[in-house]
Amino acid sequence: MKKQIIQTDDAPQAIGTYSQAVRVSTGDTVYVSGQIPLDPTTMQMVTGIESQIQQVFLNLKAVTTASGGSLGDIVKLNIFLTDLDDFAMVNKIMASYFDQPYPARAAIGVVALPRGALVEMDAVMVL
Numbered sequence: 427m428k429k430q431i432i433q434t435d436d437a438p439q440a441i442g443t444y445s446q447a448v449r450v451s452t453g454d455t456v457y458v459s460g461q462i463p464l465d466p467t468t469m470q471m472v473t474g475i476e477s478q479i480q481q482v483f484l485n486l487k488a489v490t491t492a493s494g495g496s497l498g499d500i501v502k503l504n505i506f507l508t509d510l511d512d513f514a515m516v517n518k519i520m521a522s523y524f525d526q527p528y529p530a531r532a533a534i535g536v537v538a539l540p541r542g543a544l545v546e547m548d549a550v551m552v553l
Contacts (some may be wrong), residue, residue, distance in 0.1 A: 428446070428451045429432055429448050429449070429450055429527075430449040430450075430451070431445050431448060431527040432445065432446055432448065433445070433446055434446065434451055435525065438451060438526070440528070442496075442515050442517040442520075442528075442531075443483070443520045443521050443524055443528045443531070444503075444528040444529060444530060444531035445453050445528050445529060445530055445531075446501070446530065448501040448527075448529060448530050450491075450501055450552045454552065454553045455550060455551070455552050455553075456490075456493045456495065456499075456550070456551045456552070456553060457548075457549075457550055458486060458488075458489050458490065458500075458548055458549040458550070458551060459548060460504075460506070460540075460546045460547065460548040461482050461485040461486050461489065461544040461546065461547055461548070462482065462485075462539060462541060462545070462546045463477070463478035463481035463482050463485070463543055463544070463545060464481070464485070464510060464541070465481065466485065466488065471541055471542065471543060475509075475512050475544050475545070476515060476519070478543065478544050478545050479512075479515060479516055479519045479545055480519060482545055482546065482547050483497075483519065483520070483523045484506065484545075485509070486500075486547060487523070490549075490551055493551065493553070494553055495551050495553045497523055497524060498524070498525065499551040499552060499553055500524075500529045500532055500549045500551045501529050501530065501550055501551060501552050502529055502530045502531070502549060502550040503529045503530070503531045503532075503547060503549045504531070504532050504534065504547060504548050504549070505533045505534065505545065505546075505547050506534050506535075506536045506539060506545065506546040506547070507533065507534070507535055507536065507544065507545055508535075508536060508537070508538065508543075508544050508545075509535075509538060509544065510533070510535040512544065512545070516533070516545070521526065529549070536550070
């Protein structure tokens with residue numbers, strides 16, 4: 427897979443753990459469904475926003491691994507939060523799972539998520 431990180435001074439510079447855009451020239455694309463903070467062993471929701479963010483990244487990691495890739499193969503990450511005040515914590519935790527160059531990313535505030543989750547993420551990865 428060849429990734430080209432797109433960066434232009436004609437748009438705001440990245441202010442967190444993301445790239446403005448990522449162009450992929452070859453490879454297999456995998457669309458990762460939204461992951462919520464369910465513990466895969468118990469299928470119960472973990473509690474607390476920090477634990478929920480960690481669990482979602484662990485779930486994404488498991489799905490990307492099962493797809494034959496890794497978190498580093500994610501080119502687009504969508505983050506859904508019921509409270510956008512938790513965005514700074516997402517940035518902090520995301521930095522421990524991703525290296526630069528970061529994937530393109532969006533953060534969306536929502537009223538509710540499945541099963542009362544506080545956070546959900548989906549992704550596009552290219553192998």
